[in-house]
Amino acid sequence: MVHVELRLKDGRFVVVRDFQMTDKERLVEMYASLSSEAVRWGMPPYTREVIDRWTSNLQNLTILVASYDDRIVGHAQLYKFPHSRRKGMCDLVIYLHQGFHNQGLGTAMLTELIQQARNERLHRINLHVIADNKLAVHLYEKFGFKTEGTLKDSYLGDDGKYHDELVMGLILSSSTSPSRAP
Numbered sequence: 001m002v003h004v005e006l007r008l009k010d011g012r013f014v015v016v017r018d019f020q021m022t023d024k025e026r027l028v029e030m031y032a033s034l035s036s037e038a039v040r041w042g043m044p045p046y047t048r049e050v051i052d053r054w055t056s057n058l059q060n061l062t063i064l065v066a067s068y069d070d071r072i073v074g075h076a077q078l079y080k081f082p083h084s085r086r087k088g089m090c091d092l093v094i095y096l097h098q099g100f101h102n103q104g105l106g107t108a109m110l111t112e113l114i115q116q117a118r119n120e121r122l123h124r125i126n127l128h129v130i131a132d133n134k135l136a137v138h139l140y141e142k143f144g145f146k147t148e149g150t151l152k153d154s155y156l157g158d159d160g161k162y163h164d165e166l167v168m169g170l171i172l173s174s175s176t177s178p179s180r181a182p
Helices: 021-032 048-054 105-119 134-142
Strands: 003-007 013-018 061-068 071-080 089-096 124-130 146-156 162-171
Touching (some): 013 071, 013 105, 021 048, 021 071, 134 162
Parallel strands (some): 089 124
Antiparallel strands (some): 013 061, 061 071, 124 162
């Protein structure tokens, strides 16, 4: 169970904790309030239907939210692949409200998610990020994620131009084969 109170660089206190179904409405509100700059490199629209889909498969998800002043201001999750050939692997998604960028919140949420993944003995975290999203790429590299490939011109930006997408990964365990149940 994650429940961490964190002081941001600007002095505000935020709580990073496990997602609860009662958070869903406030999560919808957070996504509705994101600026065009905050979702510039994302895949809008972030509708109630999308958020329902993101949070509907809880047995395969690890979801964290950050709350401030009774609002959700950050959302991060790992989707754990259920197929046996993808055992121990997951995809990462993280979004922060624009009022909380560059304050240490992304670092704190990613720290907690990676710790959760290690606690669950996951093997690998995957992510996709637009190459021009330099702040996100820097954050991921800081945690040891490696660029494993580039999808050329795979993202049509709001500037009307195509941008490259990086495929990044972080190997959590040195084991080459998962332990098998008897």
